[in-house]
Amino acid sequence: MDEPVRHICGISGGKDSSALAVYMRGSVPEMEYFFCDTGAELPETYEYLTRLEAILGKPIARLNASRGFDHWFEVFRGALPSPQMRWCTKNMKIKPIEEWIGDAPTVSYVAIRADESNRKGYISTKPNIESRFPFIEDGIDHDGVMQILRDAGIGLPAYYEWRTRSGCYFCFYQRKAEWIGLSERHPELFERAVAIEQKVLQDAGVNGDADFGEQAMRGRQYTWSGGETLVQLRSRREEILERHEATMARANKTRANTPLVEALANALDDEDDALPCTVCTL
Structure with missing residues (x-):
């Protein structure tokens, strides 16, 4: 008997992935939602995830890396992560995702918008994982994302008052x-x-x-x-x-x-x- 296909949607705590989760809730009832929790997220992110779970009517699985930042910090001999060496993303985000998925046939829904189709999200090289881009397929741009969040009554995370990117509080991509x-x-x-x-x-x-x-x-x-x-x-x-x-x-x-x-x-x-x-x- 063939193994059932899993349908997954990753949520970063940002507006696009949150809007995609809301957007897909009716069309893919068996959707599994997940969040890679590094343990270094902003308090506003955790609060927003709780609100989002209520909207989705489903739990958001928290994926924790088996080893935290301090461990990998020592492995890389005290070198901070950087755009040239993003060891935090690899070890604290991608590895937990792929371990959670395992070898089951899986469709991963990625929140790249129609107006930014030149960007790349998490696209696994594992042969059992197929990536889909619903916003690109359906022509949903930035304004469409904002409308989805307004219609759902959830709005934006509070950190958008001063920061436009989710992620660790010490992220090196911060301006x-x-x-x-x-x-x-x-x-x-x-x-x-x-x-x-x-x-x-x-x-x-x-x-x-x-x-x-x-x-x-x-x-x-x-x-x-x-x-x-x-x-x-x-x-x-x-x-x-x-x-x-x-x-x-x-x-x-x-x-x-x-x-x-x-x-x-x-x-x-x-x-x-x-x-x-x-x-x-x-």
């Missing part, structure tokens, strides 16, 4: 203004990120005021945010926020009556257009 937002909204989490960074610098014998260009030459990530430590970044709070507010004003001027989340996204993208890891941030 400068988002780090400042973390320091003000969750100072205890910011201090944890500072402590991790300071340990890296101390172990490497790098002076926090040194020229961090040396780290690029060695291919090693010494700081969470490019070119400066979090302590240095925080000392530039006024400068960063002034620039951010000016960029927000330009974004609003370009398109009148722009919703906060769109103006924030436009402003942050202008400040830093680095694409995040879509396994974490859809």
Whole structure:
């Protein structure tokens, strides 16, 4: 007898994956929802997942890596994860997903929108996993995603007031203004990120005021945010926020009556257009 096909939908805590979960709930009754919990997520993310479970009428499986950040941090000899070496994504997101799926034939529904079809989400190379893109297939863009969330009555996670990407509180893809937002909204989490960074610098014998260009030459990530430590970044709070507010004003001027989340996204993208890891941030 053939093994039944599993249908799965990953939820990152971001707007797109959450909208896809809501969108698919009626058409695929047997859908299994999952969330890769690194243990370093924002409190707003956990709160939003609880609300989403009520909307879906189903639990969202929490997939925890068998080894946490501290373990992999030591394995990689104290090197922070970076765009060039995303060991956090591989070991704390992708591995738990594929272990949870196993060898069963599986259809994975990925929340890439119709207006961003050039982006890549989690697409497994395992032969038993087939990826589908309902938003692309049905022509659902950013406005469509927002409408789905409004119609469901769930809206956006609270962190969208200051940050537009889900993921770990110490994610290296954060923009400068988002780090400042973390320091003000969750100072205890910011201090944890500072402590991790300071340990890296101390172990490497790098002076926090040194020229961090040396780290690029060695291919090693010494700081969470490019070119400066979090302590240095925080000392530039006024400068960063002034620039951010000016960029927000330009974004609003370009398109009148722009919703906060769109103006924030436009402003942050202008400040830093680095694409995040879509396994974490859809």
